[in-house]
Amino acid sequence: DIQMTQSPSSLSASVGDRVTITCRASQGISNYLVWFQQKPGKAPRSLIYAASTLQSGVPSKFSGSGSGTDFTLTISSLQPEDFATYYCQQYKSYPLTFGGGSKVEIK
């Protein structure tokens, strides 16, 4: 099974900050990686797929990069609506696996 490790598991940031979350796969997954945002009590929302392709309707302040085993999600200027938990997931092979999540909180 491919293990997905996210870091940090939580972070505190201020409005306007640039935030970067990393996701590492235990083996190469090419670019078969997707990023989600989830707010409390809500379903996840896809942000980025194929590691760097912005999902339709997602603001350009979100960006993704990486290939192989190391990936990053960047929020260029954090806004109040961006405080949430973020997950990565690989879809290179079964079982499909998620990272443990990165909770972005207000400083």
Added chain:
Amino acid sequence: EVQLLESGGGLVQPGGSLKLSCAASGFTFSSYVMSWVRQAPGRGLEWVSTIGGSGAGTYYTDSVKGRFTISRDNSKNTLYLQMNSLRAEDTAVYYCARSENHLLWGQGTLVTVSS
């Protein structure tokens, strides 16, 4: 509007059964692989099962193999998850999602396994 709508969750005793449904609309359902993903209270996301567009090809996480069955009815644009021999650790919100990269999600349905 493109959407997924789950139903069928509820309270069930350990060892019991439950069947979840996911009604799809706004897209050609039969053209898409479909998945179930769950989230236990206060925990992260866990993939449960995936089925191919024609119904051929099914995949399960190890913890549900032999207990859960994924299926679909393309004439009704509906995805199902039959859950048998339920355990306390199956308690979660169950989401249906489109494709292996889960770009579209339903709102979820809560399954509680408790005596």
